[in-house]
Amino acid sequence: MSDQTTCLHQRESRPRRLILAGAHRQPGYCLTCGIRAQSVCSVIDDDDIARLAEVAVETLVLPGRTFIEEGTAATDFYNITSGNVKLFKALPDGRRQIMGFATTGHFLGLAVSDQYAFGAEAMDTVRLCRFSRARMRQLMDDFPRLERRLLAEASNELVAAQNQMLLLGRKTARERVASFLLDRMRDATDPSQDVPLPMTRSDMADYLGLTIETVSRTLSWMRAERLIAIGRGHTVRVTASERLETLAAGEAA
Amino acid sequence: MSDQTTCLHQRESRPRRLILAGAHRQPGYCLTCGIRAQSVCSVIDDDDIARLAEVAVETLVLPGRTFIEEGTAATDFYNITSGNVKLFKALPDGRRQIMGFATTGHFLGLAVSDQYAFGAEAMDTVRLCRFSRARMRQLMDDFPRLERRLLAEASNELVAAQNQMLLLGRKTARERVASFLLDRMRDATDPSQDVPLPMTRSDMADYLGLTIETVSRTLSWMRAERLIAIGRGHTVRVTASERLETLAAGEAA
DNA sequence: GGGCTGAGTTGATCTGAATCAATGCCTTTT
DNA sequence: AAAAGGCATTGATTCAGATCAACTCAGCCC
Structure with missing residues (x-):
């Protein structure tokens, strides 16, 4: 080819x-x-x-x-x-x-x-x-x-x-961010590596139907919960993908 | 043809x-x-x-x-x-x-x-x-x-x-319902006549990312504002389409 | 008619996310 | 190195819409 x-x-x-x-x-x-x-x-x-x-x-x-x-x-x-x-x-x-x-x-x-x-x-x-x-x-x-x-x-x-309609219409902020990170992870060339997030918080917010503050708070919460590790230079490493999957699917309380 | x-x-x-x-x-x-x-x-x-x-x-x-x-x-x-x-x-x-x-x-x-x-x-x-x-x-x-x-x-x-993504991600409840009614009006066979709404409030809510209570309240508010007249048997007549358009477009405060 | 059921409306209260407000932290410029 | 500006984080407060609850109304089945 x-x-x-x-x-x-x-x-x-x-x-x-x-x-x-x-x-x-x-x-x-x-x-x-x-x-x-x-x-x-x-x-x-x-x-x-x-x-x-x-x-x-x-x-x-x-x-x-x-x-x-x-x-x-x-x-x-x-x-x-x-x-x-x-x-x-x-x-x-x-x-x-x-x-x-x-x-x-x-x-x-x-x-x-x-x-x-x-x-x-x-x-x-x-x-x-x-x-x-x-x-x-x-x-x-x-x-x-x-x-x-x-x-x-x-x-x-x-x-x-x-x-995305399901996400915007029915998911909570945490579920939205979790879904987004997992989508990005799937799209990444190497899913095991750090997930690149080349967009700003503002872009993420406008994509997820949230505000920049809520996106930032949610990422901080995920870090505190040891779901992710926030790297330098617009990357994130998913440290608990199963828990994140559960969250993104809307199964968690 | x-x-x-x-x-x-x-x-x-x-x-x-x-x-x-x-x-x-x-x-x-x-x-x-x-x-x-x-x-x-x-x-x-x-x-x-x-x-x-x-x-x-x-x-x-x-x-x-x-x-x-x-x-x-x-x-x-x-x-x-x-x-x-x-x-x-x-x-x-x-x-x-x-x-x-x-x-x-x-x-x-x-x-x-x-x-x-x-x-x-x-x-x-x-x-x-x-x-x-x-x-x-x-x-x-x-x-x-x-x-x-x-x-x-x-x-x-x-x-x-x-x-719909714009609606779900960024519009208020009033803007959503207004957009929905106008869409239905455009789809109706005769736009000047009553707009048929064959779906339940529950369906409207699940389409617009709202609850049935909010949909109901919003329709009641629109009736009070003389934007629409709620007919019998799942129909609505739009009485102020221009004001409704303005509302749906997100121009009103 | 009388009870039943499900859809719809309206009211009271609660809450998740928005808004308002500081502050921190890079990067760029001088 | 200091100043400036843009992005990100964190805190305090507010509010739109959700939730909980009561009630109405129409259709339907005995």
């Missing part, structure tokens, strides 16, 4: 392949066209490659920059090739809800609507690949596997969104 | 057409095969029709019956052909979060996972069409438009889920 990592922006060898990321959290090879290396999906000819190279525009986004504004015309479709992004919605008075964190391999701007349903802000330097939505539609016509990949992606996000 | 409403279970006329619901809230014609009449998507031949009829199993679900159990093996794929369904997740101690209400035309069981991510319970007598997931995959191979339809459906649900 990893030898099929032709970048579609470099056009010297042939035949080329359209490559889609299978497990999108693993680092890929093709970082300029947004369609990442992992598993070969569909062999295409040189004409197709020319078209792809033409539609895929690489973009660099600086940390803190909001590159998708909620409610503006949804002209483009994005694929993150590196970096971390937070997706959010806001109320007029400033209250904010973070819908999720997206990283390498995620697609943004899938909505059918003609307006972006949420904003997107770079948490660090983000490299992404931009397509016009019209071209995206064309791409989907040409490569059915791309469409299937997007459907799988959307389904997974839907499941995550539903879990 | 409406003359192309051949039911795929009746097999007397030819050629047949695979028909997908465009606006899935409008009543359709084909109520036995689950693939509903609205817009023609792809002409198929008689062999295809035979296969479709074979895979589509009509099922009748009685009110109150849970026909998808959260966490059980996800063997089937459903399309609702009539009736109302509530989708929910629950915590071990009984706390429940309703993810949404599904009606005629909605698809259930889209998840990539091998387990259902949520439970589904019939709110009234529900007619639905069941496919094995393997057959569903096969169908998608044969009819790309079906896959596109599912992607659109999933995208729309994702947008709805994100709105």
